Amino acid sequence: MLPGTVAAIPARGGGNWDRSAGVIVVGAGLAGYCAALAAAERGASVLLxxxxxxxxxxxxxxxxxxxxAGTKEQQTQLINDSPEQLFSDLSRVGGDAADQILLATYAELQHETYRWLQNYGLRFISVQQGSGQSVPRSNRVDTVQMMKALATAAAQNxxxxxxxxxxxxxxxxxxPDDRVTGLVARHQGKTLTLHAHLGVILASGGFSRSESLLRKYAPTLTKAQRAGSNGSTGDGLVMALAIGAKTKDMNGINSTFGRHPDADPAxxxxxxxxxxxxxxxxxxxxRFTDESQSYKVLGEACLKQPEALAFQIFDQSIMDLSVTEAATSDFRGALQTGLVLQAKDLPALAQHINCDEQTLCATIDEYNSDVSSGVDSRHGRSSLANGNGQLRAIAVPPYYAYPCTSAILATYCGLAVDAQARVIDNGGKPISGxxxxxxxxxxxxxxxxxxxxxxxxAAIFGRVAGRAAAQFRATTALQESA
Ligand SMILES: Cc1cc2nc3c(=O)[nH]c(=O)nc-3n(C[C@H](O)[C@H](O)[C@H](O)COP(=O)(O)OP(=O)(O)OC[C@H]3O[C@@H](n4cnc5c(N)ncnc54)[C@H](O)[C@@H]3O)c2cc1C
Structure with a gap:
């Protein structure tokens, strides 16, 4: 059966199910594990x-x-941040199209979710400045450690x-109540019917690996690499659409600048x-744009360049700013793995990347002279990122080039949900269960x-969904006894 096909409906409460649990969670990524743990904390049995x-x-x-916002790691670096400032940044970045109630829920629950994750063994390593942030608040984890900690917590639960x-x-x-009471799944060549007597949580990720959905919702991004995990094929979205779920932001998919064109998909x-x-x-x-802009804007600009290819060019003074704590700033690590190329001078670098030597040297000369006069005459760049940081000349050998393109890391759109993570239907009502x-x-x-x-x-609303699904019992019981 293809994802999204509506299954035959077993008799209500009948014994035709292969397996039963309080809550079924679809997808074992961050959202799925947070949902499973939160539902189990409320006493529900969970099938993930x-x-x-x-x-x-x-x-x-x-x-x-x-x-x-407001993490211990930020405080250690004397970074002042707050839920209010986070909410204000989220509203500014998302604009009118962002659901203010979801943003407010994020801001309200983010700090307790941060502590909750720590209680499950997640270790936060460092804080970096990210796109759209008025202060550095990208709190970094080692993702292998994160998933191992959550999987261990689930196994011990x-x-x-x-x-x-x-x-x-x-x-x-x-x-006749149209309540979602389970699902049909495929396991080891067999079709299984699985019963969820409290609710089903879809945490199956995006669709950056589904060519058919990308053709439909992101037809202009054909040249962007597909970088999500192999399971990101939009199954949950298709399944929910088949029963009348509403979607939001379907034109919001964007590519991200800065991925090496020959990188392994994983x-x-x-x-x-x-x-x-x-x-x-x-x-x-x-040069083709102001490099201080969001990597989403740069992603779009890069796709318009010949072969959708760009090179980030820098010198030793920038290489010296490399840090291992943030993958996107680990320039030395990328040099060691051969992703960053090095040359003693600019003409040699131009040869290395097979681009016109004179043009590259002229580009850097012009940029360096603009940096000293304080005005980027070509693209109006006035900061390093997001209005922060002073421009630097590229003048200290050796020189470096990082070949890159744009990639769809995630699909920033999908099912309409409310602040309790309930999926909303086309009529604006929550789909029961x-x-x-x-x-x-x-x-x-x-x-x-x-x-x-x-x-x-994923973490915040995974936890919200787990709690809401586990609590659905009370509502259901009340409704059923009425
Ligand atoms: C290279 C890269 C870097 C990124 N860096 C960041 C970052 O630093 N910060 C950030 O906020 N975001 C980042 N993102 C985006 C972010 O990682 C994802 O949006 C997020 O991890 C999604 O979490 P999730 O739990 O919703 O989905 P996932 O982690 O994708 O989990 C969904 C799971 O559901 C499974 N699944 C799918 N269909 C089914 C089905 N039918 N039945 C059962 N299981 C199913 C999938 O196999 C998958 O394991 C990055 C993405 C990429 C590709």
């Missing part, structure tokens, strides 16, 4: 399904930056069963020396994107 042989999804291969290599295919609803090869002072040139050796969290949801990012909010919304 993962269609891949291994857990982790895109969460596992991500950069691990999570947008939380006693109420959570995890079934890998099990793909949910369609939702089951009862009549590799997080995203590097941003531009935000420390590098410039971006195209294959002809010419159906919840969603993480990349599968829309409405949150709106017109823009703040670094760290994809993982942030």
């Amino acid at each position: 399904l993962e269609k891949q042989p291994d857990i982790g999804g895109t969460s596992l291969i991500s950069g691990g930056a999570i947008a939380f 006693g109420r959570i069963s995890v079934l890998t290599a099990c793909a949910a295919q369609s939702l089951v609803r009862t009549v 590799q997080n090869a995203l590097l941003h020396p531009i935000y420390k002072g590098a410039i971006a040139v195209n294959r002809d050796g010419r 159906l919840f969603a969290a993480g990349e599968i949801t829309g409405g949150f990012h709106g017109n823009g994107y703040m670094t760290g909010t994809s993982l942030g919304k």
Whole structure:
């Protein structure tokens, strides 16, 4: 059966199910694990399904930056931040298209979610400045450590069963109340009917690996690399659409600048020396935009260049700003793995990247002279990133080039949900028994994107969904006894 096909409906409460749990969670990434743990904390038995042989999804291969405000790691670096400032940044970045109630819920619950994750063993390593943030608030985790900690917590919980290599295919609803009471899944060549007596939570991620959905919702991004995990094929979205779910922000998909064109799909090869002072040139050796802009805006500009290719060019003074704590600023690590190229002078660098020597040298001369006069005469760049940091000349040998293109890391759109993570139908009402969290949801990012909010919304709303689904029992019991 294809994802989204509506299954035959077993008799209500009948014994035709292969397996039963209080809450079924679809997808074992960050949102799925947070949902499972939160539901189990409220006493529900949980069945967590993962269609891949291994857990982790895109969460596992991500950069691990999570947008939380007021963290201990920020305080250590004397960074003043607050839920109010976070909310104000989210509103500014997302604009009118972002659902203010979801943003307010994020701001309200983010700090307790940060502490909750720590209680489950997550270690926060460092804080970096990210796109759309008025202060540095990309709190970084090691994603392997994150997923291991959550999987260990789930295994120790006693109420959570995890079934890998099990793909949910369609939702089951009862009549006449249209409540979602389970789903049909495929496991080891067999079709299973799975009963969720409290609710189903869709946490199956985005669709950056579905060519058919990308053709429909992001037809202009054909040249962008697809960088989500293999399971990001939009199954949950299709399943919910089949029962009348509403979507939001479907035109909000954007590519991200800075991914190495030859990176392994499972590799997080995203590097941003531009935000420390590098410039971006195209294959002809010419700059094409103001490099301080959001990496989403740069992503779009890069796709318009010949071969959708760019090179971030920098010098030793910028290489010296490399840090290992933030993957996108680990220039030395990328040099060691051969992703960054080095040359003793600019003509040699031009040869190395096969671009016109004279044009590249002229581009750098012009940029350096603009930096000393204080005005970027070509593209109006006035800061390193987001209005922060002073421009630097590129003048200290050796020189470096990082070839890069744009990639769809995540799809920033999907199911309409309310602040309790209930999936909303086309008539504007919650679909009874159906919840969603993480990349599968829309409405949150709106017109823009703040670094760290994809993982942030997966954790925060995963937890919200788990609690809401576990509590659905009370509402259901009341309704049923009325
Ligand atoms: C290279 C890269 C770097 C990134 N860096 C960051 C970052 O630093 N900060 C940030 O905020 N965001 C980042 N993102 C985006 C972020 O990682 C994702 O949006 C987020 O991890 C999504 O979490 P999730 O739990 O919703 O989905 P996922 O982690 O993708 O989990 C969904 C799971 O559901 C499974 N699944 C799918 N269909 C089914 C089905 N039918 N049945 C059962 N299981 C199913 C999938 O296999 C997957 O394991 C990055 C993305 C990429 C690709």
